[in-house]
Amino acid sequence: MTDTDDQHEQPEHHGHHPHVPHRHHDFDEHESVPVGVPAIALVGLTKSFGDLEVLKGIDLEIEPGEVVCVIGPSGSGKSTLLRCVNRLEEPTAGQVLIEGVDITDPHTDLDAMRTRIGMVFQSFNLFGHLSVRDNLCIAQRKVLKRHKHAAEAKAEEVLARVGLSEKIDEYPARLSGGQQQRVAIARALAMDPDMMLFDEATSALDPELVGEVLAVMRSLAESGMTMMVVTHEMHFARRVADRVVFMDGGFIVEQGPPDAVLGDPQHERTQRFLRQVNER
């Protein structure tokens, strides 16, 4: 990991509490997580909406520092899968282990676990009534109980990281889609998450604004962040991902290094999907 962020704001003891998770203030800091434990582990995950079975038994492990791109046709269940990772979607059956902690267990403090998992949405979802500064500070203050100065310093730091320092006093409505999404990434980073989920982060953007968001995501990946990325951007997957997962019909059909899955797909459905994508 190449991350150089060494400003620990609130140094904490590093205990071993599988069910009472304590926070890390730096995603480089994995002392509290047993060595070799995956960042994300999905075990036999299923999800049904009424009669419709969207996920039909998914097993997937993502290692710390790994960048995994999930691709597949619309309706394949990839967004639902991602939303199950922080339980925005309630899995019907199966387990979701975050750094070894089962967050489907009712005894787990879900809110505390969610602070470790940054999430970026297709529709940005910045808080419209708050300035960029307050968007970045509100959860730091209310959830992590950081002091005003610490929260604002963090806000400035992550905003600089996405290249939008000068927009700190703007309101979201006055930013372009690309800028809004970069602020949304900064908002997630301000919580010092151990991992980031991206749910089609560039799908709602005008084509000329996609690049700036992908650039931020790429630099994040290069800094060693654990990332699970649902995307339609095949170039991004090929260049940035450590592993590509192809989903169709609620199953993982094929996975492996990007060159293998995207360059030489073994499965007929993967081949068909990639042909359709490339013909656009």
Add this chain to the structure above:
Amino acid sequence: MGWTDPVRPHGGGRLSVRTTTRETMHRRTKAKAWRYGIYAVTIAVILVIVLKADWGKLQEAFFDPQIFADQFPKIITQAARNTLIFTFFGFSGGLALGLLLALMRLSSIKPYRWAASTYIEIFRGLPALITIILIGFVLPIALGVRLPGTYTAGSTALAMVTGAYLAETIRAGIEAVPRGQMEAARSLGMGYGQSMKTIIIPQAFRIILPALTNELVILLKDTSLLFVLGTTGATIELTKFARDSVGDTFNGTPLVAAALVYLAITLPLTRAAAYLERRGRKSR
């Protein structure tokens, strides 16, 4: 015949094209004729009123300067003051109750939803006057409960009515905030209540601000229904004050004075709300 010109370049005006154009023109002419007709009727009505009205008598009955002056300062220091006090407590209570009911209606717990729906259906369905009588007279007789304080009974009754209306407004406002806002807040580790309080409800109130202003103005005027509680002396509000004054003077001027005081309150209020609305739109 200007309307044929644009048709000519496209083949000398085929019949179908011509007909359509003629129909459009016809419709436009008709709309214009209607508009002028409405103007003419309006002007005629105003003229008839101005010419036919007995201005002398009218002034005598409704615009007596001496009686008008006599209304002051009590119409302000007592009547308008009480109207504003009832409005303030009625609206504050109504907002709190409405918010509570709205959250109950959105709750995942069924009995909460039922209780809230029942309350809303009943008190939105009843005339405000009956609720006021219920609190002012039926409650003390039935339960022996007499609400303490001069303003309490009236304010409570108004809050109960306003709360039922506001509950539906606030619920609609909360539902109008995009789902993604709650998801974003929860994904940052905020709890449900905290997300509601800091993210959803502030945005909901921005959305429903025009409706809230409306409700406030309606409530302000509904304070006049409190006369049934026998509002005199300490609790007398604008309308009752004016009616008493009309009884004393056998003249309509106090009503006009009260009307002007009502407008002096409501007009700045609605203007202020419109300003807030414009300002809020910038940040949304």
